[in-house]
Amino acid sequence: MAYQFDFVPVLANTDLLLRGALFTLELTAIGAILGVALGTVGAVVRAWKIQPFAWIFGVYVELIRNTPFLVQLFFIFFGLPSLGLKITEWQAAVLAMVINLGAYSTEIIRAGIQAIPRGQLEAAAALAMTRFEAFRHVVLLPALGKVWPALSSQIIIVMLGSAVCSQIATEELSFAANFIQSRNFRAFETYALTTLVYLCMALMIRQLLNWIGRRFVMRNSR
Amino acid sequence: MSDFSFWDIVRNLATGLQWTLLLSLVAFVGGGVIGLLVMTMRISRNAFPRNLARTYIELFQGTPLLMQLFLVFFGIALLGVDISPWLAAAIALTLFTSAYLAEIWRGCVDSIAHGQWEASASLALNPLEQLRYVILPQALRIAVAPTVGFSVQVVKGTAVTSIIGFTELTKTGGMLANATFEPFMVYGLVALGYFLLCYPLSLSARYLERRLHASA
Numbered sequence: 001m002a003y004q005f006d007f008v009p010v011l012a013n014t015d016l017l018l019r020g021a022l023f024t025l026e027l028t029a030i031g032a033i034l035g036v037a038l039g040t041v042g043a044v045v046r047a048w049k050i051q052p053f054a055w056i057f058g059v060y061v062e063l064i065r066n067t068p069f070l071v072q073l074f075f076i077f078f079g080l081p082s083l084g085l086k087i088t089e090w091q092a093a094v095l096a097m098v099i100n101l102g103a104y105s106t107e108i109i110r111a112g113i114q115a116i117p118r119g120q121l122e123a124a125a126a127l128a129m130t131r132f133e134a135f136r137h138v139v140l141l142p143a144l145g146k147v148w149p150a151l152s153s154q155i156i157i158v159m160l161g162s163a164v165c166s167q168i169a170t171e172e173l174s175f176a177a178n179f180i181q182s183r184n185f186r187a188f189e190t191y192a193l194t195t196l197v198y199l200c201m202a203l204m205i206r207q208l209l210n211w212i213g214r215r216f217v218m219r220n221s222r
Numbered sequence: 223m224s225d226f227s228f229w230d231i232v233r234n235l236a237t238g239l240q241w242t243l244l245l246s247l248v249a250f251v252g253g254g255v256i257g258l259l260v261m262t263m264r265i266s267r268n269a270f271p272r273n274l275a276r277t278y279i280e281l282f283q284g285t286p287l288l289m290q291l292f293l294v295f296f297g298i299a300l301l302g303v304d305i306s307p308w309l310a311a312a313i314a315l316t317l318f319t320s321a322y323l324a325e326i327w328r329g330c331v332d333s334i335a336h337g338q339w340e341a342s343a344s345l346a347l348n349p350l351e352q353l354r355y356v357i358l359p360q361a362l363r364i365a366v367a368p369t370v371g372f373s374v375q376v377v378k379g380t381a382v383t384s385i386i387g388f389t390e391l392t393k394t395g396g397m398l399a400n401a402t403f404e405p406f407m408v409y410g411l412v413a414l415g416y417f418l419l420c421y422p423l424s425l426s427a428r429y430l431e432r433r434l435h436a437s438a
Contacts, residue, residue: 003300003301003302062421063413063417065374065420065424066374066417066420066421066424067378067413067416067417067420068379068380068392068416069378069381070381070382070384070385071381071392071395071409071412071413072413074392074395074396074405074409074412075405075406075409075410075413078399078405078406079405079406079409079410080406082404082405082406083406156284160284160285160286160287161286161287162286163286163287163288163289164286164288164382164385166288167385174286174289177289187292187296188293188296188297188300191289191292191293191296192293194289195285195286195289195290195293198284198285198286198289199281199284199285
């Protein structure tokens with residue numbers, strides 16, 4: 001007997017899926033902002049070789065980029081409490097996302113900073129810019145502009161990767177999917193629809209980041 | 223009950239590591255074969271295979287690996303076939319890898335000067351022969367470093383298969399953490415296991431990239 005597909009029991013739980021999707025977006029937003037901030041600090045420290053922080057960030061980048069996100073998440077959520085540090089599941093999820101994105105964006109933004117010709121800083125000094133002005137207008141924004149597409153892709157990868165946070169019971173989209181399929185036994189339909197929601201979110205975030213990039217970051221750099 | 227010595231833990235994790243390694247190899251080789259096929263479709267002059275390949279790549283790059291795993295695991299079960307976590311993991315990870323490799327390799331093929339296609343066409347080679355004998359040998363050089371770099375993503379991707387119950391390194395770690403009540407140490411060792419697999423790959427990718435850039 002052929003299997004009859006039935007999406008109605010899934011659609012009946014649209015509110016749960018949407019709430020999950022919203023939570024995934026919230027986690028991604030916080031993770032992206034803090035992660036890129038951490039990455040910016042790391043990139044500056046690494047590009048300008050400010051010791052000993054450059055070395056510390058170097059080790060951090062290699063450790064994070066060469067281990068799976070899921071293991072990082074488990075380490076934070078199950079490992080840290082045994083050191084006496086209690087955190088909730090959504091805090092663990094955000095922390096893992098920030099640490100993960102921080103490592104990748106350190107390397108991405110560092111590439112952007114190193115692509116800026118030295119003469120640009122000298123020119124900024126000649127124009128009597130303060131060090132902070134020079135950093136902001138001559139180093140940081142042009143560097144971010146150069147690597148914005150790579151940074152956007154990494155943020156989307158982190159958003160998609162956050163699906164595994166359901167494993168520590170963070171109530172995001174894939175958690176909602178697990179919950180729904182455990183009640184209606186329509187596993188395939190539930191996950192198919194959830195996958196579609198993830199795809200839409202990925203496309204949406206791509207558009208949003210493209211817009212942010214054009215509007216704020218790549219305004220005066222090319 | 224938790225009579226696990228440190229070496230018991232390490233020995234069990236080493237067994238899990240072997241499964242991680244095997245799954246990575248299967249996914250990488252299988253993904254390479256399918257990826258080559260998808261890449262060939264992706265650069266086709268015919269719009270239908272080209273768009274099909276593009277959709278395939280977009281789908282796998284725009285959705286979580288976890289969902290791909292679930293869909294393969296539950297989807298194949300719907301066909302009435304009993305599927306083991308191992309087989310589902312191998313299939314899903316192979317497809318995932320093929321999509322990324324296809325896109326990476328397309329970039330490499332695109333970077334070969336267009337005149338090479340025209341020159342080989344003028345030698346009366348058909349498009350597949352042009353690709354096989356003229357373009358791919360040159361693209362291969364460029365492709366080595368990013369392909370090795372992507373293999374790190376494949377190894378790390380295998381961790382997600384623990385969620386559908388495949389007993390690789392992460393799953394083994396989870397069971398040991400529950401049995402020993404030492405999650406900090408166990409997950410630290412699990413992370414170390416992945417690091418030992420991935421770091422040499424990362425290093426060689428970087429080395430290859432620098433070497434090929436220097437001589438190019």
